[in-house]
Amino acid sequence: MAILPSFPIVLAAVCSLAVGYFLIKLCKARASFYYNKVKKGYPMPPWNPILGHLLVLNKAFKKYNLTRDMHMDDIFGAISKEFVESDSLFYVDLWPFLNPMVLISSPKYAQQAELVQDRPSDLLWSMHPVTGGPSVFATNGTEWKDTRSLLLPGFKPNYIFNQIIYSIDGAEALDMAFRIIAKGQNLVQLDRFFLEYMMKLADGQHCNAGNLLSQERFEAFTKALRSNMDWHYLGDSISSIVRRTPIIQLINSYNTRIMNRYLSDVMDERYLEWRAGKVSSLSYSNKSTLDLILADYMSKHKDKVPEVLDTAFKNWAIPQLRIMFFVGHDSGTATLSYTFYLLSKNPLALEKMRAEHDEVFGSDVTAVSYLLRTQPNLLNKLTYTTAVIREVLRLFPPASGFRHGKSGAHLIDENTGNHYSVENVNIWILHSALHRNPRYWKDPSEFKPERFLAGPNDPLYPVKGAWRPFEHGPRDCIGQALAMTTLRVTLVMLVRSFDVKPAYEEWDYLHGISLESAPKYEGERAYQAGQSGAHPAEGMPCRISLRQ
Numbered sequence: 001m002a003i004l005p006s007f008p009i010v011l012a013a014v015c016s017l018a019v020g021y022f023l024i025k026l027c028k029a030r031a032s033f034y035y036n037k038v039k040k041g042y043p044m045p046p047w048n049p050i051l052g053h054l055l056v057l058n059k060a061f062k063k064y065n066l067t068r069d070m071h072m073d074d075i076f077g078a079i080s081k082e083f084v085e086s087d088s089l090f091y092v093d094l095w096p097f098l099n100p101m102v103l104i105s106s107p108k109y110a111q112q113a114e115l116v117q118d119r120p121s122d123l124l125w126s127m128h129p130v131t132g133g134p135s136v137f138a139t140n141g142t143e144w145k146d147t148r149s150l151l152l153p154g155f156k157p158n159y160i161f162n163q164i165i166y167s168i169d170g171a172e173a174l175d176m177a178f179r180i181i182a183k184g185q186n187l188v189q190l191d192r193f194f195l196e197y198m199m200k201l202a203d204g205q206h207c208n209a210g211n212l213l214s215q216e217r218f219e220a221f222t223k224a225l226r227s228n229m230d231w232h233y234l235g236d237s238i239s240s241i242v243r244r245t246p247i248i249q250l251i252n253s254y255n256t257r258i259m260n261r262y263l264s265d266v267m268d269e270r271y272l273e274w275r276a277g278k279v280s281s282l283s284y285s286n287k288s289t290l291d292l293i294l295a296d297y298m299s300k301h302k303d304k305v306p307e308v309l310d311t312a313f314k315n316w317a318i319p320q321l322r323i324m325f326f327v328g329h330d331s332g333t334a335t336l337s338y339t340f341y342l343l344s345k346n347p348l349a350l351e352k353m354r355a356e357h358d359e360v361f362g363s364d365v366t367a368v369s370y371l372l373r374t375q376p377n378l379l380n381k382l383t384y385t386t387a388v389i390r391e392v393l394r395l396f397p398p399a400s401g402f403r404h405g406k407s408g409a410h411l412i413d414e415n416t417g418n419h420y421s422v423e424n425v426n427i428w429i430l431h432s433a434l435h436r437n438p439r440y441w442k443d444p445s446e447f448k449p450e451r452f453l454a455g456p457n458d459p460l461y462p463v464k465g466a467w468r469p470f471e472h473g474p475r476d477c478i479g480q481a482l483a484m485t486t487l488r489v490t491l492v493m494l495v496r497s498f499d500v501k502p503a504y505e506e507w508d509y510l511h512g513i514s515l516e517s518a519p520k521y522e523g524e525r526a527y528q529a530g531q532s533g534a535h536p537a538e539g540m541p542c543r544i545s546l547r548q
């Protein structure tokens, strides 16, 4: 009779195999980093043959007095200041959490990195809670190229003017909500407030599902999306560990089911309209992400249009729609919050912006909505307002650039002739550090929108390649014109009617935080906190009042 091994023995054997496998991978990863980076004398923090740079972040927290919820970009940004000689370029080895990385915050390296087309494979995994599958943001090769080309018509400047109705309607709703808040004299977290507004805009611009399914289902969808983001980006530094725990995986799957069922139903409803001939082709006014992908589907099946959308198509389309909801609302929300914040701290700039709005739209604020609907080109006259937004994006960029170096790829320092290999390395272009790099910006911490109106002989004139909130090159932000238009519409609709005052001291007092112990980064209480895109700490507590 055969003797079967007992359960504990099997378990011990499996665990030993798993540990053995992990140790072999660890040795390989560390050895590769040693031979390809450490031995070559590349710039990096002190490296440990067993732990790599796993303790570096912890040390940085202590050394720079960083707060736990700070955005990852600023944590690396703080470390980058130690690498003056390499113009703030440095490598880190955070295996098993991330592949080897090079972090850069100087225009000369960023301009080389922007030409790299691939995204890191880690990004596919890190975006998974948001997208649920490969999307245009994280895929590579022809899969990415074909999807980007398919979606591009929805982001052309002329078409965007067509879409500003969504921003105008949304800003009107915001105006009403602000009036209620002002009347009730409530303390609000402005960023959370703008999130809802931006999410509705994203729906209008990319799906228009509000017209297809009920408001309740839309709200359940947005709640599930935000929940997945909040649970998975608990301060990026710990998210990769937390995300592997079963309870988080369960929350993820639950939210994913809600989101996917919703988008699947939205697609079915719109497909019915296409099939019923209610939408015959893509008109000038009809290039939402949803319609672009459905039109493509119909054209690929024109010989025999299927009765229902097939599962393979839906599995591909849902991540594209999910990413549009995410990128369509997240960065714009933070930018809007920081714009009100900086305007309130800089009354002269606020005055100038309001004067520009009076000049372009007349002093009757109630006429703006009609003027925008009938003459959207007026937005092009808002040069000062645009300079303010650009300066806000310089000081508080909500996102960064991510690329992955192919075989043989290098970054080169033309002054020293140094070559830095980025073969099989993730490249992280740290926008916040780059935008405040004193080598490239005069008065880097000061709010000076004038730098974006200055001529080339002015010391404030931005150095080429130093301003890159939307990145450049083939992987740049597809939605930048849309984002800039939305921000201008929102500002022109609200800035003359309301005064927004940040209320961090009051917030801290209410939450038992003393003035001395309130967390700050470089003296800034509204530092960028870590949840997916960078958002103001504590959601930016504010008081809103009607302008006298």
Ligand code: HEM
Pocket: 136, 137, 138, 148, 324, 327, 328, 329, 331, 332, 335, 397, 398, 399, 400, 401, 402, 403, 469, 470, 471, 472, 474, 475, 476, 477, 478, 479, 480, 482, 483
């Ligand atoms: C203030 C608002 C925004 C900022 C600061 C921003 C910034 C960025 C950045 C930094 C990237 C990464 C580029 C890189 O790694 O090279 C990016 C990519 C992207 N953004 Fe935006 N974004 C904003 C709004 C939007 C909007 C409104 C949309 C569209 C709904 C959008 C769609 C995308 C897409 C699809 C990509 C991936 C492009 C690709 O990989 O081909 N973004 N964005």
